[in-house]
Amino acid sequence: MSLLEFARGPAIHWSLVILVAGIIWRLLGVLVLTRGADLSRPRDAFGNFKGYRTVFSRAWPNGEFTTATRYQTIMAYLFHFATLIVVVGITPHIEFIESLTGASWPALPNALGVAIGTIALISLIALIGRRISKPEIYCSNLGDYITWVLIAAPLLTGLMTFAHIGPRYETMLAIHILSVAVLFVWFPFSKLMHAFWFVFSRAQSGLAYAHKGVRI
């Protein structure tokens, strides 16, 4: 079995199994816990329901915090959207998804894919630069740096593969796929799970404050 065959075969498939099983295990492990009851009377009879809007409203920081959050919010949005577009928008990814699910859709032009991938990588570098330059603000731990490296690796290796830089194409492609496999394995155990938690976390706080008539 060549490195590429290993990457395309057992590596990516087993990492996907760990990804899915790990996500389900961690979500269930938390969500099966009991919910604490707040017995006090809500400010408005149906006011608590308004708390759910925090799930959406917290997508952008309030003007009160603009100065402190502007740089990071813009970079984070660039990174998230650019990464998402590359993950589902370029031909080789669509072919991989099609091989797993049978679903497929039109791909972006290659040049655009490279441009967006570059934006994702640059914004990620911009974020780590800020994290490193302001240690007192970010209180970073090992997990923060491991997560950054494991997210940056597929972006970097993907761009290198696409542009035929570095080792021979097949080797580079194998390295790219393996970097994704490592990311998939890391995902359920790391802060990357915020992809799911944010909905629950925002909703809970939104409801708790709406109970008191406060819009957060």
Place this chain on the structure above:
Amino acid sequence: MSTQVTTAGVFPSFEQVFQGFASQIGMLRQMAPKPTLTDEVRVQRAIDTLIAETNADEAVWLESCIHCGQCTTACHYFQAMGDSKYAPMRKMELYRRIYQREIGPFRWWYKLITRPIKLKDLEELQELVYDSCSECGRCTMVCPMGIDTASLVHHQRSALVAAELVPAELAALRQEQKQMGTVFGSSAEALLKMVATIREQCGVEIPVDKPAAEVMVLSSAVDLVGNGNGLLATARVMNHLGVDWTICSDGFESANFGLLSGDMSLWRKQVEPIVAAAQRIGAKTLVIAECGHAYPALRWNPMLKSDALPFDMVYMSEYLGRMAKAGRLKLTPIEGKFTYHDPCKTGRRGGAFDEPRAVLKAMDADFVELPSNKEYNWCCGGGAGIFLLERATKLRDESFKIKLNQVNATGASTVVVSCASCRLNFEAGRVKNHWDKEVASLVELVADHLIDQPAAAGTTPRQGVSA
């Protein structure tokens, strides 16, 4: 003097009250109980308490933090000290470690890779959850995950109660309230004495222990052992409104050192006589004195099924605001430029935003909002019992400068507060910084601007000046 005192000479000015309190607080440290349990038992009790209080909400919040750093600069204690240990995200790190080791979905793994909890960890936690978090919730407003750090901090205070690690001042007051039922010695006798003084010296009647009344009013230790003007002002306003009101000598204390220390059983125990008294006299409304944390202690008490109670619980500023909106407060216009400080416990964590502003409007006040206000207000730095902690003096004094600058930016000559704890902290800041602003209590301000035609009980409500 910081406030206008109508009945000059009867009671000390608030500046004198503040100085008196400072010396009383000094004595608390000697009265604090000493730990009695072994280190292992204390650690285990802290862990057990946290596990018992951890539901899905807490677990999700602990799981959600991505170390994005947004909360750090939203915290007044970080702003004051510039030290990353005061970043809100770090105030939940030990809690997360305990959660991950004990009940998290990967606990078998975290037991392998994390250190067991030691008493030293809990001792270090004390500064983070008592001295440097007033549970004001401002960090929640910026957190992209919306994590409610304040409630996580509160659970950790509970854990430190179990571990006998409450800071000396709060521990002494918790012990006093638990064993004697008083705060700073403010017993039923102290209440009756203060009521008699107010009647004799100021000619203002305070109906105590009426068998039945529509409105039950609470007082607080700050009123009884220091600031008689607070109770006097309350009485003048209630008499002006002509409502059927009373104070119950078996349930009058707003302050709750169960909530402040994190002792949930004492919190519950302190609330019981108040609820019982209100039910006995058939009250329709319970008015909570200007004592910020008493609002969450009673109105937002998660252990008290208030839907089933026959009365409403309202904060003093809420009550005044409702009366002002209904045109029942007849007030003279007020001179000068005013701003209003939302106490964390009644504002962001209580929701009483409009009512205090309605009161100022009813006085035709030249009112200007603070640059950060309502949900985004900065804590004064003294909330959640921190005003009492000598060790937290620098944290308080430095963080108060944010408030000082914000008030200065409004150009107001007076900042109105509606919380005894905020007011004491403002007073400390005013004196230390030789600040040229006045600090006024909302209820005292109202009492000083009543258009007083003696209002008998049952008088038809009159229209307010501009409500």
